[in-house]
Amino acid sequence: MTVESTAARKPRRSAGTKRTSAKKPPSPSTELVQLLTPEGKRVKHAEYDPYVADITPEELRGLYRDMVLTRRFDAEATSLQRQGELGLWASLLGQEAAQIGSGRALRDDDYVFPTYREHGVAWCRGVDPTNLLGMFRGVNNGGWDPNSNNFHLYTIVIGSQTLHATGYAMGVAKDGADSAVIAYFGDGASSQGDVAESFTFSAVYNAPVVFFCQNNQWAISEPTEKQTRVPLYQRAQGYGFPGVRVDGNDVLACLAVTKWALERARRGEGPTLVEAFTYRMGAHTTSDDPSRYRHDDERLSWEAKDPIQRLRSYLASETDTNEGFFGELEAESEALGRRVREVVRAMPDPDHFAIFENVYADGHALVDEERAQFAAYQASFVTEGEGE
């Protein structure tokens, strides 16, 4: 760099400084909405306490149960992959609070658009967990009826579902309904154009949608710094709607903040971005090896913030929850694991002709022709066998 060019830059730089830039961007710790500390202590929050003010010990135990069973199911699925029963599994380990807190904030008439890791949200919606395993076993590509639980199919292409959620929410508004829509996505997806476009569309049409971003710090091997230079929740500001960062390992805070965001949507106040600050404790999927790109120290530091442990501490010290509850839940967990194992192992391979089914709703001449050719080809083997 020449002396001249340095000199030329100086005045411009100082002229542009109006002292506002001196303000440091807020650090996550000061911005983070938290109602339960990692030690399980309840902390007050003027804005969000009202959303969980009337929560009963029974309901808190319900949240705890949801998280424990979801984790147990998730662990079973990981084992089933290791045993060769599933081709792949995307574990939600560590993200139970974000999913159960937001999932339990929903009403039955709300609609969920998940990624492929929302096993806890599916649980809250009443989707049988074994239904989630078909696509990971390779017997279907989804397969549950999205409308029976208002839980859309898992979407694998990153970020696509945020636009579907926005369009669905536009439809809700057209219908004059007061239900809301929630779109799940991750820190990696925040870089996708579709997510940016969903922010634009939802803002312009004031669509009743909550964008629930689980920032689990890693998009396979890429840390969040590779996706953004501002905290993700701050992106909302540029689109003209609020963004909030919540402790994603605090189920109570996730419940409260999501309820607040859903109520905004129901009142016709448009979209909200919730960034649940959490951590992917396991690998991206069973095909991934995190030891190649991150240190175990980081995972250990997050282990101290475990979502289940902190609610257990709170239940044990601040409510009338007795040891019997935890014991019964353990038995229920094992029963769930057993059932999942049995169902998966008994899951039949699809009929060969399933290839040609549901390609079109109204049929297609080429599909019919190829199905017939396939049938003839298959039949040729049968004939040979019979002839021997």
Next chain:
Amino acid sequence: MAAEKMALAKAINESLRTALDADPKVLIMGEDVGKLGGVFRVTDGLQKDFGEDRVIDTPLAESGIVGTAIGLALRGYRPVVEIQFDGFVFPAYDQIVTQLAKMHARALGKIKLPVVIRIPYGGGIGAVEHHSESPEALFAHVAGLKVVSPSNASDAYWMMQQAVHSDDPVIFFEPKRRYWDKAEVDPEAIPGPLHKARVVREGSDLTLAAYGPMVKVCQEVANAAQEEGKSLEVLDLRSVSPIDFDTVQASVQKTGRLVVVHEAPVFFGSGAEIAARITERCFYHLEAPVLRVGGYHAPYPPARLEDEYLPGLDRVLDAVDRSLAY
């Protein structure tokens, strides 16, 4: 609406109006489709009559348009979206291919995606880059989509009616250089099936198969050939997915010769698929190999060169001569 002569663009406008009138779930979405009535005025007056809630000016983001249309369809709406020009569809290609086309199968048939995507396509209007392309093969290659293209005003009216009623996603390619061509449209008529080809002109020496903007060219070719004593049969395929191979087969079994004409590049174009299938179906009837006339394997050229790039009367006649020479 009584039977009357109208331009192809007006016929689509009338068809959309009929659809909006008949079903409150039908929506129009796209860039500039509202007050402006679309850059080709195909949606002219619809927002005025049906309101901003049903004829929706969208942000300038094609993936967003198709992605939100999918969401609206999941909610029970029947969106008809406009992509302003052929070359601008690609930001939406991901949503169309990975989501719109596959979601019905992904859900094992439990949900339907009645979305129509209108795309003005093709050249011949002296436009700048990205405004003259013919990407229909890129959509026909994708299972789950249906791809159609009318060649005249009457088909435009009826095929749009049928596309809106379809429970499958339909990519509706509109031949933009034929927007102003007039033909009689009778809204009381009983239309044939959406994916059935039509024999436009009967002949005995050779079959010309085309769709969209090239049907008119093929009719002119047949006229010119007749003056030379050659009898050409002209087929309007109307649908590129599925293709009505039965009609093509019947024609080729009669004539023994086939030339397929489209504006899209010949390489991996729909003509390649037709040539392969008709060779298989009509091997012993063919007097000559199936020939194709279309665009070259080059970017669509600047407007001053498009007449050299597009199949015109002489290039198609040349192919006819080559076929007849076998």
